[in-house]
Amino acid sequence: MVNSKQIFFIAVLFSIFAILAALFMQYVLGHEPCKLCTYQRIPYYLIILVGFVTFFFPKILKLSFFLLGFLLLAEFFVSNYHTLSTYKIIDYNGCQSAEIPSDINQLKEALMSDALIVNCSNANLKFFGLPLSLYNTFFSLMFLIVIGFHAFKEKSQKTQPSR
Numbered sequence: 001m002v003n004s005k006q007i008f009f010i011a012v013l014f015s016i017f018a019i020l021a022a023l024f025m026q027y028v029l030g031h032e033p034c035k036l037c038t039y040q041r042i043p044y045y046l047i048i049l050v051g052f053v054t055f056f057f058p059k060i061l062k063l064s065f066f067l068l069g070f071l072l073l074a075e076f077f078v079s080n081y082h083t084l085s086t087y088k089i090i091d092y093n094g095c096q097s098a099e100i101p102s103d104i105n106q107l108k109e110a111l112m113s114d115a116l117i118v119n120c121s122n123a124n125l126k127f128f129g130l131p132l133s134l135y136n137t138f139f140s141l142m143f144l145i146v147i148g149f150h151a152f153k154e155k156s157q158k159t160q161p162s163r
Helices: 004-027 035-056 058-086 104-113 132-159
Strands: 096-098 117-119
Touching: 004 035, 004 058, 004 132, 035 058, 035 132, 058 132
Parallel strands: none
Antiparallel strands: 096 117
C-alpha cells in the first residue's frame, strides 16, 4: 500500500527529473523554450521547493500534500493549454521564442527567411511524435488521479467503524 509520503516523494522526484530534462534540452541540445514552456516549469520548481521544506519539516506533510495537489492542478491547466495551442485547437500568439543558430551562415539564412521564431503551433521538439507539453498534461493528470484515489481511500478508512 502506497502512503502519502511515498506519493509525495515520487512527485518531487518526477519534478526534479522534468526540470533537469528541460534544462538539458535548453542548454545542451539548444532547444529554446517558448513562453508557455517556461510557465510550465514554475509548478515543478515550486513542487521541488515544497519537497525540500517538507524534508526538513516533516510535520507539514498534510499541508505539503495539499499544495502538491494544487500545484499539479496548475501544471495540468498550463500544460493542457500549451498542448491545445500546439495542435492549433486554441489560438495563442504570445507563445514564441527565438532559436539562434551557432553558425554565422545559418544565422544569416534564418534572419533572411524569418525562421528564428519558434511557436507552440510548430512545436520544435517532439518525443515519439507527441509534443512534450502533452506528456506534462498526462503526468500531471496521472498524479492528480493517484492523489484523488489516495485521499478518497484515506477518508473511507477513517469513516469505517473499527471492529
